[in-house]
Amino acid sequence: MTTREQAEEAVHTLLQYLESNPKREGLMRTPERVIDSWDEIFSGYKTNPEDILEATFNAEGYDGIVLLSNIEFHSTCEHHLQPFSGKAHVAYIPVDRIVGISKLARIVEHHALRLQNQERITNGIANDLVDNLSPLGAAVIIQAAHGCMRCRGVKKQNAIMTTSSMRGVFFDKQEARSELMQLISNSNQR
Ligand SMILES: [Zn+2]
Secondary structure: OOOHHHHHHHHHHHHHHHOOOOOOHHHHOHHHHHHHHHHHHOHHHHOOHHHHOOOEEEOOOOOOOEEEEEEEEEEEEOOOOOEEEEEEEEEEEOOOEEEOOHHHHHHHHHHHOOEEOHHHHHHHHHHHHHHHHOOOEEEEEEEEEEHHHHOOOOOOOOOOEEEEEEEEHHHHOHHHHHHHHHHHHHHHHO
C-alpha cells in the first residue's frame, strides 16, 4: 500500500527528472497539488455501481427508451496518463424498474474517473445497466478526443473516437437502434 507521502515523493522524483531544482517556488507544492488532483480525477475507485443504481422506482408501465445524452466526462488514458474527454449517450428500456436520471451520469463518472481506455468505459457502463436494472435493452455511445493523440504521437487535434455498446433489444433490433440514433440526433439539435 503506497502512502500519500510516498506518492508525493514519487511526483517530486518525476519533477527532478525534468528540472535540477524542483524545490523552486513554483514547484514547491506541486507534488501535494498533483496528488490532490489525483484524488479527484481518480475518485471512481471509491464508488461502486451497485450503490449508484440501487434506488429504483416503479416504471408504471413506461416501456420506451430512456436516454440521457451529451453527458460530458473527463477520463485518463491508462497508457500515457493523458486526459481524454468527450460525451457519453446512455440509454435503456426499462422492464419494470427505472432509475433516477442523474444516476446515469454518476455511472459514467464511476467509470471515467479511473485509469481507462474508452472501450472499457463503454462496455462497463452497459454491463452495469444490464446487471443492475435488467432492462429490455441498454446502449452506450461515447465520443471522445484523446490528449495522448492531440499533443504527442500523430498529433491529430480534431480526431474523435466513437465507441458503442448495444445490449438486448438495441443489439437485436435495427428499429430500436434507429429510434435511439434519431433521439440522440434530435437532442443535439436543441
Ligand atoms: Zn494514450
